[in-house]
Amino acid sequence: MTVALPSWVADIALPTSHGDDDVMRYVIDLARANVEHGTGGPFACAIVSDAGEILGVGVNLVEQERCCVFHAEVVAIINASEHMQSWDLSAEHGATLYTSAEPCAMCMGAIPWSGVHRVVIAARDEDVRVIGFDEGAKPSDWISVYQRRGISVRRDVLREESIAVLREYATRGGLLYNA
Amino acid sequence: MTVALPSWVADIALPTSHGDDDVMRYVIDLARANVEHGTGGPFACAIVSDAGEILGVGVNLVEQERCCVFHAEVVAIINASEHMQSWDLSAEHGATLYTSAEPCAMCMGAIPWSGVHRVVIAARDEDVRVIGFDEGAKPSDWISVYQRRGISVRRDVLREESIAVLREYATRGGLLYNA
Numbered sequence: 001m002t003v004a005l006p007s008w009v010a011d012i013a014l015p016t017s018h019g020d021d022d023v024m025r026y027v028i029d030l031a032r033a034n035v036e037h038g039t040g041g042p043f044a045c046a047i048v049s050d051a052g053e054i055l056g057v058g059v060n061l062v063e064q065e066r067c068c069v070f071h072a073e074v075v076a077i078i079n080a081s082e083h084m085q086s087w088d089l090s091a092e093h094g095a096t097l098y099t100s101a102e103p104c105a106m107c108m109g110a111i112p113w114s115g116v117h118r119v120v121i122a123a124r125d126e127d128v129r130v131i132g133f134d135e136g137a138k139p140s141d142w143i144s145v146y147q148r149r150g151i152s153v154r155r156d157v158l159r160e161e162s163i164a165v166l167r168e169y170a171t172r173g174g175l176l177y178n179a
Numbered sequence: 180m181t182v183a184l185p186s187w188v189a190d191i192a193l194p195t196s197h198g199d200d201d202v203m204r205y206v207i208d209l210a211r212a213n214v215e216h217g218t219g220g221p222f223a224c225a226i227v228s229d230a231g232e233i234l235g236v237g238v239n240l241v242e243q244e245r246c247c248v249f250h251a252e253v254v255a256i257i258n259a260s261e262h263m264q265s266w267d268l269s270a271e272h273g274a275t276l277y278t279s280a281e282p283c284a285m286c287m288g289a290i291p292w293s294g295v296h297r298v299v300i301a302a303r304d305e306d307v308r309v310i311g312f313d314e315g316a317k318p319s320d321w322i323s324v325y326q327r328r329g330i331s332v333r334r335d336v337l338r339e340e341s342i343a344v345l346r347e348y349a350t351r352g353g354l355l356y357n358a
Contacts, residue, residue: 001182001244065180067260068267068292074248081246087356088247105288109315113247113285136288137324145316177266 002082003075005059006039018052020120023098024158028122031072031100032165034059035174041133042169044100045072047080047116049093056080056089062177073099073107077114088115096120100162101128102155105136112149119146121155122162131170181261182254184238185218197231199299202277203337207301210251210279211344213238214353220312221348223279224251226259226295228272235259235268241356252278252286256293267294275299279341280307281334284315291328298325300334301341310349 012029015022023046030044041060048054058075062068076097080089089095096118097111102125111119125135139145143153191208194201202225209223220239227233237254241247255276259268268274275297276290281304290298304314318324322332 001246003180062266065260066264066266067180067257068294069248069253069256069260069289077248078246081244081248085245087241087245104292106285106292107288109284109286109288109317110248112313112315113283115247134291136291137318137321138288139316139318142316 001078003058003061003065003070003078005057005075005079006034006037006064008033008037008039009057009059014054018048020098020154020157023048024100024120024122025161027098027100028158028161028165030057030059031162032168035165035169035172039064041174041177042100042165043072045076046098047076047089047095047114048098049095051093053093055083055095063175068177069106071104071107073097073103074110077110080114087113090115090117094118100165102135104134105138108138108142112146112151117151119151119153120157121153122158123166124155124159127159127163127166131166132176180257182237182240182244182249182257184236184254184258185213185216185243187212187216187218188236188238193233197227199277199333199336202227203279203299203301204340206277206279207337207340207344209236209238210341211347214344214348214351218243220353220356221279221344222251224255225277226255226268226274226293227277228274230272232272234262234274242354247356248285250283250286252276252282253289256289259293266292269294269296273297279344281314283313284317287317287321291325291330296330298330298332299336300332301337302345303334303338306338306342306345310345311355
């Protein structure tokens with residue numbers, strides 16, 4: 001199954017390498033465009049194999065799809081799974097999930113099920129909460145829990161650029177869709 | 180968006196009332212049939228409005244959809260949201276989510292985003308782990324966290340009946356699809 005992405009996604013320039021900064025710049029470009037086009041919340045995600053292939057992309061589509069689970073990370077996992085035809089996204093190569101903001105409780109729970117072995121994050125949890133979003137209840141030591149599962153976490157990659165997108169959403173009065 | 184359910188779902192007798200036991204019996208019938216038909220893991224879910232309408236149903240479809248996020252609860256939330264055309268499942272009436280087993284970390288994180296104000300559970304977390312499934316890292320006080328959010332939790336409704344389905348899955352050598 002695929003979650004249909006907004007048509008403008010095809011117009012966003014792909015990363016020129018699969019270095020963390022280049023991929024995250026692409027992810028933040030997606031998040032910014034999601035805000036500018038009014039297609040959803042200020043969040044985006046990409047899953048990239050260790051061989052450099054983009055396996056799946058997601059933007060926040062809660063409002064557009066009228067469904068609370070369509071956070072960027074869940075959309076990217078669904079689309080990458082369709083592309084791979086597998087529930088294990090590391091079935092061929094290892095894979096890294098890039099997200100423009102620290103996962104909420106749901107996405108934090110989902111990511112280990114996907115098989116990715118690395119997570120790269122731009123904005124922090126507190127940057128998301130400060131504009132009014134609810135991140136839910138996460139174990140305070142979730143990064144250690146990930147590490148014990150063999151998932152490494154890198155934070156603060158282009159954090160300020162992601163915060164600028166969060167602020168832009170707040171300035172525009174974007175919907176806080178937590179039920 | 181709808182997640183297509185197996186065709187046999189239409190053959191399962193609907194609950195005769197919206198009392199907890201009757202709805203849970205229906206949910207466990209769905210979980211058992213999912214095992215018997217080989218369409219997925221031993222888990223099912225239904226979301227029912229306070230007015231007694233079944234808003235959405237889900238069974239575990241990780242293997243069939245080849246995607247790790249399609250736990251029964253997520254499938255039910257997606258289908259109920261399509262039915263309601265809203266990310267808030269309590270937009271008209273309050274709603275209760277019935278699940279045949281205690282939610283994993285992902286589903287625990289997802290449920291508060293759905294707007295349901297009550298969760299009813301059959302099997303416990305430890306009943307799921309004992310057959311080999313990973314439930315992920317949840318805050319140990321997640322039920323208190325739910326209560327503080329205005330979500331009440333009732334456990335152990337037809338627990339033994341749900342455990343019997345879990346055991347049947349294990350006996351058949353059902354796939355443990357955690358990546």
